[in-house]
Amino acid sequence: MRNATELRATMLQNDEYAWRRWLRLPKLGSTRGRRPLPESAFLPLVYDAKAAGKEDL
């Protein structure tokens, strides 16, 4: 069985592929800082606090 570091590297490698595909992010390491989540159908809005009348005013 792989140790935690190897397992984590595998997870990241898998997820990096998924991130770029789902979020249309550039490859890790090519950008800096944080950014808002992309407006997208890639991460569908499944709970709308405003529509539910719960959003902070």
Add this chain to the structure above:
Amino acid sequence: MRSLEKASHAPSLREMLLLLLTAALTTPSSGWERWAPRLAPPAASRVAQFRADGHAALPALLQPALAAGLLEEALEVHRTFSYEKGYKGTVFFRASGGAAQAEPGHVPPFDRLYNLEERSPRLRRFVESPHLAAHVAAFLGERRSLRLYSTSLFLKEPGDSAAQWHKDIDASPIVPASPWGFATLWLALDEVSPETGALRFASKSHADHCTYFDCHLPCETVDGCYNVSAARRLRAGDATLHTGHTFHFSLPNRSEKRRVALTVAFVDAAAEVHGTLPESPGCDFLK
């Protein structure tokens, strides 16, 4: 007069067809509603437990029939899965079609397939259900809008390995404003027990501001830092919910039974994403 009234209110053929169509679409047992049922609001005590510990049990979240339907759909996706042409990454999948593209000698500890809903309209209906998301929002705080982040099928055959201690947030580019901005719903589609590979959680680890990249805990093991929850027995349709910042791991499958779970991860719609990830992990026990 009565006969005239009766005649004028008799539905036309078009109205009859519309009525039949409406009934087909709204009857829970016959249509799409089956895959996105309304869920009873969580008990206040469960929400309080989740907020205190960073994880909670959600017994009987789904009806057994729905859990059985989800299991059937998930297993069909698993049976027919293959990686996209050109995919060169490591895999968490052992079927011949996928394993042929895996790195040589790599034996996945168990099968994990991402985003099954892309291959199953019924699973999409379920994981994108506003009722499911509203249920999770009741734990995270209903003032935050939520997006679906990802889903995974975790299939552990007899003899499959454990998953090591980790925080889901560390395998994600998401940077939520607080621990309440990321949560994973872990749904048992099969019987789950300590023998088949139950989860265990490090209670209150969501509140320690420790991530893989920035962690300053004064202990050498997760067990040394936190109270670790007992391995819960779950029936199909039971679930657990944990934040992205809650340490957890799953036991190996030492039984003769398969264990299947579906996870649905939600993220605060206002969360940010990383650009460059730091290189050095902060916790020795995660290195």
